[in-house]
Amino acid sequence: MTDTAVRPRPAAPAVPRTRRTPRQRRATRNRWLWAVPMWLLALAFLLPFAWMLSTSLKANADAFTVPMQWIPDPWRWDAFVEVLTGEGSIVPAFANSVVVAAVRVLGEVLTATMAGYAFARLHFRGRDKVFLAYLATSIIPAQLLLVPRFIYFQQLGLYDTLWALILPGMFTVLGTFLMRQFFVGQPAAFAEAARIDGANEWQIFWRLYLPMATPVMSALGILTFVWSWNDYETPLVLISSPEAYTLPLSLASFTDEQGAISANLTMAASVVSIIPVLIVFLVLQKRFVRALTHTGIK
Amino acid sequence: MAVSVAPAAPAPSAPASQAGPRARAGWLFILPNLVGVTLFTFVPLLSVVVLAFTDWNLVSGLGGIEFIGVDNFVHVVQDPTFWGSVGRTIIYAGLSVPLTVASGLALSLALDRDIPGRGALRAMFFMPYIVSTVAVGMTWLMLMNPSAGVVNQFLAMLGLADLPGWFASSYWALPALIIIAIWSGLGYAAVIYLSALQDAPTDLYEAAEVDGAGPWRRFRTITWPSLLPTTVFLLVTLFIGTSQGFGLVALLTSGGPGDSTTVLPYYMYQTGFQFYRFGYAAAIGLVTFVGVLLLTLAMWRAQRGRALHD
Numbered sequence: 001m002t003d004t005a006v007r008p009r010p011a012a013p014a015v016p017r018t019r020r021t022p023r024q025r026r027a028t029r030n031r032w033l034w035a036v037p038m039w040l041l042a043l044a045f046l047l048p049f050a051w052m053l054s055t056s057l058k059a060n061a062d063a064f065t066v067p068m069q070w071i072p073d074p075w076r077w078d079a080f081v082e083v084l085t086g087e088g089s090i091v092p093a094f095a096n097s098v099v100v101a102a103v104r105v106l107g108e109v110l111t112a113t114m115a116g117y118a119f120a121r122l123h124f125r126g127r128d129k130v131f132l133a134y135l136a137t138s139i140i141p142a143q144l145l146l147v148p149r150f151i152y153f154q155q156l157g158l159y160d161t162l163w164a165l166i167l168p169g170m171f172t173v174l175g176t177f178l179m180r181q182f183f184v185g186q187p188a189a190f191a192e193a194a195r196i197d198g199a200n201e202w203q204i205f206w207r208l209y210l211p212m213a214t215p216v217m218s219a220l221g222i223l224t225f226v227w228s229w230n231d232y233e234t235p236l237v238l239i240s241s242p243e244a245y246t247l248p249l250s251l252a253s254f255t256d257e258q259g260a261i262s263a264n265l266t267m268a269a270s271v272v273s274i275i276p277v278l279i280v281f282l283v284l285q286k287r288f289v290r291a292l293t294h295t296g297i298k
Numbered sequence: 299m300a301v302s303v304a305p306a307a308p309a310p311s312a313p314a315s316q317a318g319p320r321a322r323a324g325w326l327f328i329l330p331n332l333v334g335v336t337l338f339t340f341v342p343l344l345s346v347v348v349l350a351f352t353d354w355n356l357v358s359g360l361g362g363i364e365f366i367g368v369d370n371f372v373h374v375v376q377d378p379t380f381w382g383s384v385g386r387t388i389i390y391a392g393l394s395v396p397l398t399v400a401s402g403l404a405l406s407l408a409l410d411r412d413i414p415g416r417g418a419l420r421a422m423f424f425m426p427y428i429v430s431t432v433a434v435g436m437t438w439l440m441l442m443n444p445s446a447g448v449v450n451q452f453l454a455m456l457g458l459a460d461l462p463g464w465f466a467s468s469y470w471a472l473p474a475l476i477i478i479a480i481w482s483g484l485g486y487a488a489v490i491y492l493s494a495l496q497d498a499p500t501d502l503y504e505a506a507e508v509d510g511a512g513p514w515r516r517f518r519t520i521t522w523p524s525l526l527p528t529t530v531f532l533l534v535t536l537f538i539g540t541s542q543g544f545g546l547v548a549l550l551t552s553g554g555p556g557d558s559t560t561v562l563p564y565y566m567y568q569t570g571f572q573f574y575r576f577g578y579a580a581a582i583g584l585v586t587f588v589g590v591l592l593l594t595l596a597m598w599r600a601q602r603g604r605a606l607h608d
Contacts, residue, residue: 035413042422045481049425051448052437064446115331124324130332137339139591141542143563144583147349147570148342155360171334201323230430232545237571248432252549263440270433281428285421288428292486293493 056080056268063263079268090269092243093250100165100246101228105221107170113217116179117205121191138173146237153238164238165246169228175220178291182216183209219291222284226277247273349580356574370581380582382557383565384589390472390561391540394479399532401480402487403525407517409488410495420492424485431482431545438478439465439550468558471551475559479540487532494528495521530601534594541590562586 050070055063056079057072083090118124119131149168153159158167186209194204232248239249251273254266281288350370354363374380409419426434441448442464450461462470498521506516544563547553553560553568560568566586570579 031411031413034408034411035415038408038413038419039415042419046422046425047448048434048437048441048481051441052433055440063440064443066446066451068446068448068451111331111334115328118324118327122320122324122327124321127324127328130328133340134335137335137343139538140339140343141538141587141590143542143544143566144346144587145339145342146567147576147579147583148345149338150571151345151576152342154356167334168338171331171338173335173339176331176335201320201327205327226428230428230432232431232549233543236545236548237567248430251430251432251436254436261436261440266436267440270436274429274433277428277430278425281425282421285417289424289489289493293490 052267052270055263056271058264060262060264063267079264080272083265083268083272088250088254088265090247090250090272093245093247094272096162096245097229097247100162100169101225103166104169104228105224107166108172108175108224109217109221111171112175112179112220113210113213114205115176116181117183117209117213119176119180120183121186121188121209122201134173134176138177143233146234150237159238160240160244162244165228165231165234168234169224172224175224178220179213179216182213186212215287216291218284219287222280222288223291225280226288229277346580346583349577350584352577354575354577356576366577370578371585373578374581374585379557379560379565380562380585383560383562386472386558386560387541387562390476390479391537394476394483395533395536395540397476398480398483398536399487399529401484402532403491403529405484405488406491406495407521410492420485420489424489426482427486432549434478434482435546435549438474438481442474465551466555468555471555471559475546475550478546483536487536490532491525491528494525498524526601530597534597537597538590538594541586 054070054072057075057077058069059074059076059078062069062072082088085091119127119134145168149164150159153164158164190208191204194208199207230248231246232252235246235249239245242250242253245253251266251269254262254269351365351367352363353366353369405423409416409423413419442450444450444461444463444466447464449464453461462473464470464474502520503516506520511519541561542563544561544567547559547561547564548567551559553564562582563586566579566582569575569582
């Protein structure tokens with residue numbers, strides 16, 4: 001991919017509004033003919049989110065009324081109060097998710113950038129062999145590794161701690177690929193010049209190449225954050241006590257009160273849990289999409 | 299454009315003379331990552347292979363590991379639940395992946411024009427993809443409530459008398475999962491297609507239009523071939539993801555009702571983490587992985603063959 005995912009729109013010709021040809025008028029009408037159904041479709045597509053929000057603002061008894069109630073009546077904040085301050089508060093799980101995501105992002109971006117740089121720009125014996133080993137494992141699905149990771153973490157005493165979620169996420173093959181791909185495309189001439197000037201390898205990396213890589217590093221960071229924030233399968237296997245729950249586990253636990261789902265609490269917790277990802281996505285949308293089209297990592 | 303996960307080949311080797319500080323620097327740079335990847339990826343990977351040849355459960359402790367040769371694999375082949383899971387995985391992935399890709403393609407073609415709010419539209423369709431499985435799953439679970447859920451109320455409004463039981467029915471649970479998977483993934487497919495459409499050969503369109511080719515013909519002869527690598531990429535990545543994930547199933551159905559939604563990865567999860575039969579779970583995981591890998595390779599080759607033809 002060479003550019004942003006949005007095709008640059010050709011600048012509209014500066015035509016005075018009063019003198020539009022029939023053809024231009026038709027083009028404008030066609031634009032709206034397409035836009036209206038697409039907007040309706042998009043709104044229908046997002047109805048589940050509307051329902052999530054609406055239910056989070058209702059009394060639990062109003063969640064499943066016939067006919068359905070889209071606008072809460074009466075409007076209540078109880079579910080949010082309960083979910084944030086009540087007995088099963090999701091705040092500790094939220095904090096756990098923040099810690100896990102933050103350490104993973106920092107660790108992964110740092111180690112993947114250094115390794116990716118070395119694989120791309122430094123020459124050393126054994127490099128290509130190590131890289132081949134990386135390549136071979138890149139297709140291994142994470143789920144396959146859950147059984148041995150479970151056993152190891154249990155032996156190491158890290159089972160049911162946040163470390164079990166953090167450690168594997170700090171050192172990744174896919175992150176290394178992403179960074180290597182970027183550094184391969186960077187000119188070697190800078191490094192040669194700097195070496196002649198007596199700079200050491202760390203200075204060359206830190207002062208010359210790292211600053212160029214910041215957009216890719218942040219893209220990797222965003223992907224890792226979203227992935228870490230949403231991950232359900234890993235904590236499902238490696239975490240058991242509620243104190244170590246991350247948000248996805250905590251959300252799912254609202255189902256198990258006497259077997260009945262508390263609809264408004266679950267939806268209020270869901271709303272709270274998707275806010276950080278939504279903010280990251282809306283603010284950094286372009287970079288996010290670019291990172292995604294680059295890697296295909298979810 | 300580079301919609302590929304892995305670069306094709308390692309960069310050419312350096313001249314042999316470059317030992318010394320640069321060589322040491324190289325190792326130091328990869329060391330943190332390499333140590334971590336070794337501990338948390340390479341070693342577990344080898345362990346899975348070893349475990350698959352053992353009979354071991356959590357209760358018997360590390361000393362209770364017993365090597366049983368290929369027994370696990372023999373058992374897998376004779377296990378009716380395994381084959382049932384294979385069938386359900388094929389239905390689940392085989393329906394949800396092509397439908398996700400096809401609807402993503404249609405959406406990207408609809409959005410690939412100058413319409414007001416195009417960026418916002420793209421973001422709206424993409425949104426389900428970035429939201430956690432659990433939030434999405436819990437919402438759909440309630441929307442698909444058989445008696446008072448929004449979906450069935452809507453279907454009843456359309457005049458349907460025999461309403462689907464969704465997650466309460468062994469017939470409808472798998473289709474319900476497929477609907478959720480398509481809803482979650484189609485925005486992703488559309489975004490990938492949209493970025494591929496930027497590279498479509500625009501000059502050819504103009505020439506084809508002058509030659510009087512209609513929209514369908516232009517799509518079939520120009521757009522579709524130029525999107526073929528993207529299509530294969532999406533099919534492969536989504537297929538791998540769909541055939542390995544068990545989150546949605548674990549959250550919503552626990553494989554049921556009955557075993558109607560016990561797909562392969564969930565069967566592995568259940569064997570390993572509910573029955574603690576680690577050796578057998580490892581064998582199921584390996585067999586699944588190799589099967590998916592072979593299918594994926596076949597897809598790549600089919601695409602390469604066709605690309606050479608064109």
